[in-house]
Amino acid sequence: MKNFYAHNIFALALAVPATIAQQQAPQPQQPAHHGVPGTFEILGKSLVNAQQMFLGSFDKVYITDRAENNPGQINGHPAWAEEWDLRNNDQRAMEIVTNSFCAGGGVMGDGTWSIVGGNQAVTYGGMTADRQDGGGPYNDLDGRNSVRLLTKSPDGNMQWTISPTAIDQRWYPTVETLEDGSMIIIGGCRTGGFVNDPGQNNPTYEFYPSRGQPVHSPVLENTLPTNLFPLTWLLPSGKLLVQSNWQTILMDYKTQNEQPLDDMPAAVRTYPASAGTIMMPLTPTNNYTATIMFCGGSNVPTDQWRAPGFNAMETPTSASCVQITPDVSGRYRDVEPLPEPRVLTSLIHLPDQTILALNGARKGTAGYGNDTWAIGQSYSDDPILTPLVYDPKATAGKQWSSDGFSPSTVPRMYHSSATLLPDGSVFISGSNPNSDWSDLPELKYPSEHRTERFFPKYYNMRRPQPKGLITQFSYGGPSFDVSLDSADLFGDVANVVGATVVIIKTGFSTHAINMGQRLLQLQSTYTGFSNNTALLHVAQLPPNPAIIAPGPAWVFVVVNGVPSVGVEVMLGSGKIETQPILPTTTLRDPSMVKAVDDDVTTSGNNGTKSSAGVRMRVGVDGIGGWLCLLPAWLVVGSAHLLGW
Ligand SMILES: [Cu+2]
Numbered sequence: 001m002k003n004f005y006a007h008n009i010f011a012l013a014l015a016v017p018a019t020i021a022q023q024q025a026p027q028p029q030q031p032a033h034h035g036v037p038g039t040f041e042i043l044g045k046s047l048v049n050a051q052q053m054f055l056g057s058f059d060k061v062y063i064t065d066r067a068e069n070n071p072g073q074i075n076g077h078p079a080w081a082e083e084w085d086l087r088n089n090d091q092r093a094m095e096i097v098t099n100s101f102c103a104g105g106g107v108m109g110d111g112t113w114s115i116v117g118g119n120q121a122v123t124y125g126g127m128t129a130d131r132q133d134g135g136g137p138y139n140d141l142d143g144r145n146s147v148r149l150l151t152k153s154p155d156g157n158m159q160w161t162i163s164p165t166a167i168d169q170r171w172y173p174t175v176e177t178l179e180d181g182s183m184i185i186i187g188g189c190r191t192g193g194f195v196n197d198p199g200q201n202n203p204t205y206e207f208y209p210s211r212g213q214p215v216h217s218p219v220l221e222n223t224l225p226t227n228l229f230p231l232t233w234l235l236p237s238g239k240l241l242v243q244s245n246w247q248t249i250l251m252d253y254k255t256q257n258e259q260p261l262d263d264m265p266a267a268v269r270t271y272p273a274s275a276g277t278i279m280m281p282l283t284p285t286n287n288y289t290a291t292i293m294f295c296g297g298s299n300v301p302t303d304q305w306r307a308p309g310f311n312a313m314e315t316p317t318s319a320s321c322v323q324i325t326p327d328v329s330g331r332y333r334d335v336e337p338l339p340e341p342r343v344l345t346s347l348i349h350l351p352d353q354t355i356l357a358l359n360g361a362r363k364g365t366a367g368y369g370n371d372t373w374a375i376g377q378s379y380s381d382d383p384i385l386t387p388l389v390y391d392p393k394a395t396a397g398k399q400w401s402s403d404g405f406s407p408s409t410v411p412r413m414y415h416s417s418a419t420l421l422p423d424g425s426v427f428i429s430g431s432n433p434n435s436d437w438s439d440l441p442e443l444k445y446p447s448e449h450r451t452e453r454f455f456p457k458y459y460n461m462r463r464p465q466p467k468g469l470i471t472q473f474s475y476g477g478p479s480f481d482v483s484l485d486s487a488d489l490f491g492d493v494a495n496v497v498g499a500t501v502v503i504i505k506t507g508f509s510t511h512a513i514n515m516g517q518r519l520l521q522l523q524s525t526y527t528g529f530s531n532n533t534a535l536l537h538v539a540q541l542p543p544n545p546a547i548i549a550p551g552p553a554w555v556f557v558v559v560n561g562v563p564s565v566g567v568e569v570m571l572g573s574g575k576i577e578t579q580p581i582l583p584t585t586t587l588r589d590p591s592m593v594k595a596v597d598d599d600v601t602t603s604g605n606n607g608t609k610s611s612a613g614v615r616m617r618v619g620v621d622g623i624g625g626w627l628c629l630l631p632a633w634l635v636v637g638s639a640h641l642l643g644w
Contacts, residue, residue, distance in 0.1 A: 021375035023481055025469040025555075030462070031180055031423035032087070033310045040408040040428070044089045045449040047072025047082045049437065050430030052105060053417040053509040056113055056150060056158065058568055059086040059389075061427055064115055066101030066555035067122055067140035071449070077139040079439075081160060084451070086421065092133075096160040096442040098143030102192070104173040104229070105508040106516045109181015109550035109576045111255055113150040113508075114208070115160075116185050117141025117170035119192050125433040144169035144190065147208050168214050170202055172228035172271065172615070175508065175515050177549040179238060179574040182434030183208045184253060186242070187220045187230045188487040194272060194367045194379075203227070206255065209576065214514070217242075218258055219249045222353035225305050229271045229448040233279050235290050237327045238546045243277075243294070244270055245302060250326055261330030263554075266319035267297035272366035272379070273297075274512045280323070281353045281502075288547045289328060293335065295390075296342045303602065304454040312365040312379040313362030317341035332630045335392075336399040342384055344512045346418040348426055349519040350456055351502050351563035356426060357400075357455065358387040359412035359512065366414045366511065368433040369399045378433030378445045383411035387454060404457060410450050417509035422554055422566035424463075426454040464488040464564040466536070466557040472570045473503070473555075477582035482557060486532035490560055493592065496534035500558045503541070503548065503571065525590040538589045545579045546570060 035041055047087075048065040056062045063082040072079040072093040079093035080100065101119035108114065121129040121140045129135075132142040145166040153159040170188030177183055186205040189196045203220035206213070220227050223245035231243040240251040245268060248261040269275035275297035282288045298315045319338040324331065339356075345360040364380030375381045385407035388400050408428075412418075416430035431448035439446040466481040482501065489495045500521050507517030523539035536557070541548060550572025556563040572579045 001326055010242060022478065023471045024534070025471045025567045025569065027269045027465055027467050028463070028469070028567050029465060031425075031459070032425060033425070033453070033458055035425060035453060037457050037459045038404040039406045040410075040452045040454050043451050043453060044091075046084070046429050046451045047091050047093050047449075048080050048434040049415060049447055049449065050417045050431065050451070051415045052100065052103060052115060052508065053419055053427070053429060054105065054107075054113060054421050054508045055421060055427070055506045058422055060158070061086060062113065062150065062158075064096060064100050064103070066119065066126070067138040068126070069124065069137070071437075077137065080138075080140075083158060086427075088099065090314075092157070094418070096148060097162055098141040098146040098148065100146070100148065102172045102511070103143065103475045104175040104185065104510070104515060106175040106177050106183055107505075107508070108177060108183060109572055109579075110574060111552045111570065114175070114183065115148045116167065116175050116183070117173040117188055118146060119171050120144060124436055132509045144171060146441050158242070163208075165208065165210055167206055167208065168202060168204065172355040174230050174232045174513075176206075176232045176234050176240065177516055177551055178234060179545040179549060180578050181550040181572065184232075184240070186217070186232055187227060187244070189228060194369060196228050197225055197306070197607055201227070202375060202559070215253070215256055219244055219247055219251070223247050224524070225302070226268055226270050226273065229513060229548050230355075231270055231277050231294075231513070233290065233292055234546055234549060235327050236288055236544060236547045239327075241290075241292055241324070241326045243292075248324070248326075248330070249553070250330075261326060262332050263323055264294070265334075266320035266334050267299045267332070269297045270295040271511055274366045275318075275342045276347040276357055276360070276512060277346040278349065278355060278514070279518055281349070281454060281519040282523060282547060283520065288520070288542050288544075289325060289326045291323050293321060293323045293347070294362070295338055295347065296345050298343055299460065310369065311371075311373045313363055313373050313381060315365060317343050317362060317364075336571055338397065339388065339400050339402075342382075344380060344413055344416070346509065346512050346514065347390075348418055348420055349504055349517060350420065351424055351504060351558050351566070352456075352458060352561045353500070353502070353519065353521070356387055356454070356456065357390060358426070359416045359418060360384050361411075361413045362521070368414060368435060376433070376443045376445055377435055378413065380433065383413055385409070385411070389456075408452060408454075410448060410452060411445060412448070413445065413472065415511075416448070419509050419514070420504060420506045421453070422568070423459075424456060424563050424565070425459060425554075426456070428452045428454060458562045461562040462487065463561045463562060464557050466564055469555055469557070469567050470569070471567075472574070473572070474540045475545050475572065475579050475581050476584040479539050479542040479585050479587055482536040483540055484536065484557070484559065486533045488559060489532055489534060493528040493530070493531055493532045493534055495560050495624045496528045496536065497590070498560070499526065499534075499535060500524065501538050502556050502558060503553050504556065504566070505548065505553045516549070525587040527588070527590070528592040530593065539584065539587055540582070541571060543581045543584055545605050550574075550579055
């Protein structure tokens with residue numbers, strides 16, 4: 001019999017298209033790093049200021065900065081890019097060639113990270129350099145037209161290369177990855193400054209890889225002067241939510257149409273008001289409907305930003321939190337406000353579907369300058385050192401909480417950044433409200449290179465070690481099973497009922513925005529067994545890449561609010577292309593099975609009876625039975641399409 005089944009599995013495997021091959025991921029283990037939950041740990045000092053930062057692989061964080069007088073050196077000049085090795089906190093300065101000052105960035109469907117746009121070549125103090133083709137103290141080139149790509153060099157290390165395809169000049173552009181894994185690059189200005197002005201505005205968007213000339217955007221034309229880093233998310237409808245100054249639109253980039261939604265209430269959320277912003281978790285419960293949240297910012301009338309009497313220290317910061325569900329309604333609604341007003345806040349998805357708020361200040365705005373009211377050069381003051389967590393499931397009045405959290409010792413204001421790490425801790429670096437790198441002792445807010453980790457409450461809990469995760473997810477397609485043993489379930493199989501499988505894109509962090517950050521809970525059901533083991537039956541991604549764009553991401557299995565260590569996965573085909581959409585399969589009904597052998601009467605994750613099935617023994621500790629793990633692709637002809 002064994003040979004019979006093996007033969008059939010082999011024959012059927014040949015029929016599976018390559019796009020849905022399910023390659024098993026290594027079993028996640030316990031975190032390698034030790035930390036105290038609710039606290040920060042200083043890891044060391046970065047070589048360059050963390051103006052921009054992202055998690056590039058399991059153990060590498062990439063930090064980039066503007067061209068400035070950083071302590072880190074490369075090729076005989078100060079560096080403004082580096083790689084941080086999470087295993088040992090070793091750092092490697094990197095050459096990035098052009099000035100990536102206030103650049104945007106993101107990761108494409110083929111897994112390539114990019115940093116887009118920037119400023120002219122500069123010399124000391126951020127002053128424009130005499131020449132734009134290199135030389136001078138920083139040997140930087142004009143970066144306004146640059147798309148920089150993180151690629152593998154012949155020596156095996158990652159390196160920054162400049163794409164031969166130039167973009168239009170963009171300082172402070174936003175990048176969002178689209179359904180096909182390409183990027184839209186939106187907005188920015190040409191020569192820089194605290195806020196934008198008509199003489200240098202670039203009210204257009206374009207694509208990388210290029211789709212031709214930039215396209216004019218009315219909302220970017222009409223929202224001066226605070227239209228820099230326009231807050232942009234791809235929505236499940238395939239349209240983009242674009243929020244800029246007080247205006248909000250639905251942008252259909254395919255038809256070049258902009259539809260106005262409600263004006264933003266309470267506060268400006270875009271730079272330099274710099275609210276915390278995030279797309280809320282996309283879940284089966286909300287039918288993968290996108291809701292965007294904006295928290296904090298500054299209530300500054302449009303004509304005040306450039307007025308002679310402007311004083312950032314006197315602009316009222318906001319505690320307001322609002323949400324909008326733009327594919328359903330153009331209306332903003334208030335949600336629980338922040339405990340105190342703040343700006344420059346990074347909102348970070350944690351795998352337990354709470355949101356961590358950290359970095360920022362009670363007073364002022366983003367930016368810096370030689371103004372009499374500035375603190376040194378800083379336009380912000382009174383840093384907020386204790387993180388908060390937002391739990392929309394908590395009772396009213398307690399949704400924002402800092403219970404159990406100790407403060408950091410490091411102010412994190414303008415030009416700081418933060419990203420989730422695979423072990424569920426959060427990596428934080430930067431803060432540099434100065435025109436050039438400086439650690440002069442008289443500065444209240446010197447250029448900050450101390451780099452930290454924050455450890456959420458679950459950090460030291462024994463992590464689930466699920467078996468059966470896969471390395472590549474398709475849009476629709478066959479479900480798969482993940483096994484959890486008794487330890488993974490904290491000794492009680494009932495804990496499988498609330499277990500979740502979540503995909504997180506950690507995003508590209510800069511200026512309190514994590515561009516492209518997203519959390520999606522996969523649809524799943526379970527079979528629990530009497531010996532406190534269980535299977536999770538897990539769907540692929542919803543069959544719509546606008547819900548979560550193709551490209552690299554992390555998958556976590558979360559039991560009792562405790563996440564496994566994340567496993568790096570690829571969403572989609574791994575190419576920049578129209579993504580294949582496969583039929584979805586209906587997951588089998590959730591069940592608790594008293595006797596292990598009861599389960600063999602039913603087969604397949606899709607609830608199809610065993611007559612269509614092939615039984616195989618799986619290495620699930622403690623189950624000890626014959627379980628049918630027939631992948632759904634065997635019966636794809638009978639699959640039910642879900643109504644997404
Ligand atoms: Cu900046």
